[in-house]
Amino acid sequence: MTNLRRLDLNLLVTLDALLEERNVTRAAQRLNYSQPSVSVQLAKLRETFSDPLLLPGPRGMTPTARALELREPLRQALDELERAVLPVAPFDPATAQDTWRVAATDNAEQAILLPLLARLRALAPNTRLAVIQAEPPRLGKQAQTGAIDLGFHTTDEIPEGLRYRPLFREHYVLVGRTGHPRLKRRPTLAQFCKLEHVIASPDGGGFRGITDTVLERAGLQRRVVLSVPHFLFVLSAVANTDLVAMLPSRLVRGVPGLKTFDLAVEIPGYEMAMFWHERSHRDPGHQWLRERIVETV
Known part of the structure; x- marks a missing residue:
């Protein structure tokens, strides 16, 4: 069992660099140490943990199972220690370079x-x-x-x-292009279902959303003919075709060439x-x- 009171914390900083770089030379450059110095510290680390920690490999050094176990908790511990000892400086946005x-x-x-x-x-x-x-x-x-x-x-x-x-609560609105021949006024639910819809599917290829779930409860079904991964493509498709979409209201706020409607049925939004x-x-x-x-x- 490693005795923390006898452990040089600088060795842990070196171990963190070695596990990140997996190369003694690069770790030494990162720490501003000489290569022999890092090699000596690696030997001490191996003795401390009774484990080789890093073994020679075809592309640098390969961590052992014990080293892989240490990597994440070691990184978290060093982060916490650094935050504890560094003074908290006031933030000046005018000069900050974050x-x-x-x-x-x-x-x-x-x-x-x-x-x-x-x-x-x-x-x-x-x-x-x-x-x-x-x-x-x-x-x-x-x-x-x-x-x-x-x-x-x-x-x-x-x-x-x-x-x-x-940050805010959002609700969905029906969106179509200005001049859409079937959107001169707010459509009924039956008319809404007959329109051709485009849907944003972040996971790719989906043709269902919360709107479809709500419609099914009322015994209705809409026509989703296009599925795309990004909302901005939905906006372009709606602006340049007779497709329509159910979109978050903030996404279409102030976008020229589009008109929006609230549906007669409530579609749950999100926070x-x-x-x-x-x-x-x-x-x-x-x-x-x-x-x-x-x-x-």
């Missing part, structure tokens, strides 16, 4: 990030924003590993263990939220960004 990585669907990009951009550039001109396509099955892991700083998703599907804040990992909760820059997003929406 790069924020945010996961969002194209719907969230339009409804949340696009309205934020002008203010973000004016208040924090030296910061950068990287928008990553949101993939719901991976969001929790991305937040835990630090691959993303912030994400947007519906409240009922926020990954467990993350902090979140609701949009932003989420983040505990490690970022008290970070002044992260707090500042979250506050600007809340103000924007």
Whole structure:
């Protein structure tokens, strides 16, 4: 059993670099150490853990099973330790040079990030924003590993263990192009079902949504003839054809060439939220960004 009181914490920093780089030379460069120094520390680590930890391989070094077990808890522990010992500096947006990585669907990009951009550039001109396509099955892991700083998703599907804040409630509207021959006035449900619909299916290829579930309860069925993965393609398809779509109201707000209608039947909406990992909760820059997003929406 390793005695933590006798363990040099610098060795753990070296182990973290070795597990990340899987190469003694690169780890030494990352730590600003000499290669022999890192080799000596690796030998001490092997003795401490009674395990080789890293073995020579065809493409660098290969971690043992014990090393793989250590990697994630070690990374989390070092993150917590770094936050504990570093002084919390006030965040000055005018001079900040942060790069924020945010996961969002194209719907969230339009409804949340696009309205934020002008203010973000004016208040924090030296910061950068990287928008990553949101993939719901991976969001929790991305937040835990630090691959993303912030994400947007519906409240009922926020990954467990993350902090979140609701931003707004959204409802669906029927959308068609201005001049659509069958949308001179709000259609009845029977007329709605006879229209040709396009649907956004983030998982790909789906032809059903919450609208279809509601219609089936009333004994009705609509005609979904096109399924696409992105909301913005839905907008283009609706604007350039006689297809119609049920879309979040914020997505079509102010878009020229389109007209919207509320249906005679209520289609359940959703609550949009932003989420983040505990490690970022008290970070002044992260707090500042979250506050600007809340103000924007």
